[in-house]
Every structure is written in structure tokens, then in C-alpha cells.
Amino acid sequence: MAFHSGLIVHKWHGLFYLIYGFVVDWLGLAEARLIFAPIIPGAGVLLKVGELLAPLGDVLKLKHIEAMLNPTRK
Structure with missing residues (x-):
């Protein structure tokens, strides 16, 4: 993948697994799974709430995908 955002995600994956x-x-392992299981969905909920309440704006919009699906014609 050549997306810049992909590089950021990979850095966060590394930190998460560390x-x-x-x-x-x-x-x-069993206790760690119980602790970490709600972290990823919880982070997703926090991002969505932040987007809806406006501090994050359109961070979660995939503009490059939307542009591929709905190209503008002149």
C-alpha cells in the first residue's frame, strides 16, 4: 500500500503489539485477551463520537474511496 495513512496505522499496530x-x-494470554478485547471497539466508538461532535471533523471519511466510486465528470 502506498497510502500515507497506512504508514501511520502500521506504527500504531507496532505500539499496540508491543x-x-x-x-x-x-x-x-487469557487475561490479556479479556483486557484488550474491548479496546479496539472502544477506540472505534470514541473516534466516531469525536467525529460526530466535531472535534475530529471528517477524519473517518474515506475520501479516496468516495472519489473512486463517484467520479465527477466535466
Whole structure:
């Protein structure tokens, strides 16, 4: 993928797995899964709330996909 946003996502994945690895070592796999299971949906909900209340604006809009699906013709 050549998208700049993809690079940012990969950095966050690395940070997530770094923290997850330490928590798995500390608590064990079953407990770590119980702790981390609500984190990803919770982050999604927080992003959507931030978008709807306007601090994040149109961060979650996939403008490049919308442009491919609805090209403007002149």
C-alpha cells in the first residue's frame, strides 16, 4: 500500500503489539485477551463520537474511496 495513512496505522499496530506483548507476559494470554478485547471497539466508538461532535471533523471519511466510486465528470 502506498497510502500515507497506512504508514501511520502500521506504527500504531507496532505500539499496540508491543504493549500487548508485555501484558501477555505479565498476566497470561487469557487475561490479556479479556483486557484488550474491548479496546479496539472502544477506540472505534470514541473516534466516531469525536467525529460526530466535531472535534475530529471528517477524519473517518474515506475520501479516496468516495472519489473512486463517484467520479465527477466535466
